[in-house]
Amino acid sequence: MTRAIATVALPSGNRMPVFGLGTWRMGENRRRRKDEVDAIAHALDAGYPMLDTAEMYGDGGAEEAIAEALPASRRDSVFLVSKVSPHNASRAGTIAACERSLKRLGTGRIDLYLLHWPGNHAIAETIAGFELLKEAGKIGDWGVSNFDRAGIDAWWKRDGGRCGANQVMFNLARRGVEFDLLPWQRAHGVPVMAYSPLDQGPLLRHATLQAIAARHSATPAQIALAWLLRQDGMVVIPKSVDRSRIDENLGALDTTLTAADLADLDRAFPPPGRRTPLDIV
Numbered sequence: 001m002t003r004a005i006a007t008v009a010l011p012s013g014n015r016m017p018v019f020g021l022g023t024w025r026m027g028e029n030r031r032r033r034k035d036e037v038d039a040i041a042h043a044l045d046a047g048y049p050m051l052d053t054a055e056m057y058g059d060g061g062a063e064e065a066i067a068e069a070l071p072a073s074r075r076d077s078v079f080l081v082s083k084v085s086p087h088n089a090s091r092a093g094t095i096a097a098c099e100r101s102l103k104r105l106g107t108g109r110i111d112l113y114l115l116h117w118p119g120n121h122a123i124a125e126t127i128a129g130f131e132l133l134k135e136a137g138k139i140g141d142w143g144v145s146n147f148d149r150a151g152i153d154a155w156w157k158r159d160g161g162r163c164g165a166n167q168v169m170f171n172l173a174r175r176g177v178e179f180d181l182l183p184w185q186r187a188h189g190v191p192v193m194a195y196s197p198l199d200q201g202p203l204l205r206h207a208t209l210q211a212i213a214a215r216h217s218a219t220p221a222q223i224a225l226a227w228l229l230r231q232d233g234m235v236v237i238p239k240s241v242d243r244s245r246i247d248e249n250l251g252a253l254d255t256t257l258t259a260a261d262l263a264d265l266d267r268a269f270p271p272p273g274r275r276t277p278l279d280i281v
Contacts, residue, residue, distance in 0.1 A: 003047040005253065008191045008233055010141050010164045016112060017079050018229060019253060020050025021246070022195060022239035027061020032241070036062075039241040040069035044078065046250055052167075052193070052237040053105075054083035054116055055097055060104045067106035080105065081112045081193075081237075083145055083167075084126075086119020093121070094129025098138060112164055113139040117146035117280065123158045143167075143190070148278040149180040156188065165235070167193035169279040172224055172269040173203045176276035186233055193235045194228050196281060208268035212261050218251070225252030227265060 007015035021043040026036045040051065051070070053062045063082065070078060082105070088097040098113060113133065115126055130142035141164035144155055152166055166185060170177050170192065177192075185192055198204060204220040213220045221238075228236050229252060238249045257265075 003253075005047070005049050008235060009189070010112075010191065011161055011189055012141050012164065014111075014141055014164075016165070016191060016235060017049040018235050019048065019250070020052055020079065020081070020235070020237045021048045022237040023051065023053045023057055023062040023066065024195070024239050025057070026053075026239075026241070027058020027063070027065055030061075033061075033065060033068075035241055036065045037068045039243065039246060040066055042243050043246050044070065044074065046247055048246075048250065049077070050079040050081065050235075050237070052081040052195075054085075054114075055088070055101050055104075056083070056085050056116065060100070063101055063104035067104060070106075072106070075107055079111045080107065080109075081114065082110050083114040083116040085116050086121065089115055089119055089121045089126040089129070091125045091129040091132075094126055095133060098129075098133050102138060109138060109140065111140040113142045114145045114165070114167060115143075118144075118151050123155055127159050127162075141165075145193075146278065146280050149184055149275070152181070152190070153184065156190075161188070163190055165191045165193050167195055167237075169196045169281060170194040170228070171197050171199045171203065172209070172227060172265060173199045173201065174279045175269060176272050176279060179272040179275050181278075182231075189233075191233045191235055192231075193237060195237055197228050197236045197238050198224055200281065206268060208264055212257075212264060215261070216255055216257075218255050219248055221245070221248055222252040222255045223257070223261075225249060226255035226257055227262075229253065230257060
């Protein structure tokens with residue numbers, strides 16, 4: 001299935017879809033591989049234009065599952081995101097890690113390559129590795145993940161404004177990044193990739209979310225995702241291995257929230273009034 005899905009501009013001028021499938025926790029058990037490959041293939045058939053993964057997901061197993069699900073004939077129609085682990089993020093280590101990811105993914109290019117979280121290698125070293133990979137055509141853009149306001153500001157001062165995105169945990173139940181990180185990223189034109197957009201807890205059972213869903217003949221998950229998608233520069237990557245949930249999540253793109261809905265959500269899930277530590281899982 002082909003459907004038009006909006007994109008956001010990266011600082012380079014390249015564009016990234018606002019919606020994709022996350023693969024965290026995939027690749028950890030070989031007995032689940034068939035179901036995971038089926039889920040990824042189903043998401044692509046349903047119209048998901050982006051897949052997000054990392055070398056640490058299942059020690060590369062999630063990248064291998066993507067390779068099984070994504071035929072070479074469709075590679076150019078899918079935006080691929082992967083991540084280098086901090087302990088590998090020296091100049092030479094970043095390049096070697098990317099080469100391993102490319103081999104597992106069965107492709108010659110990763111569209112967006114991220115540093116998974118801040119580590120001990122110098123920023124300049126990681127950036128040098130990213131730039132060499134970009135010059136070689138092995139990645140399209142590069143960026144970071146799990147960087148708070150102070151962290152991304154320090155990175156930005158070293159990278160010359162080339163950071164393609166920052167991927168952070170963000171959802172209705174975890175809104176801390178709205179206080180200072182999101183305003184900074186919007187001001188600098190750095191897209192936000194929201195992982196765990198449906199949270200890991202009882203979010204979808206919240207009475208307010210269920211009431212708004214009933215008003216729209218939607219599901220609580222669709223409302224939670226639609227709340228994120230209405231924000232400028234926002235990309236969401238819900239993860240699921242269930243075909244029906246994959247289809248359900250995609251339906252969030254057809255859900256439009258009203259001012260009354262947004263007010264109700266703010267009362268139920270108040271925005272932050274002060275700086276809080278970054279949520280990381």
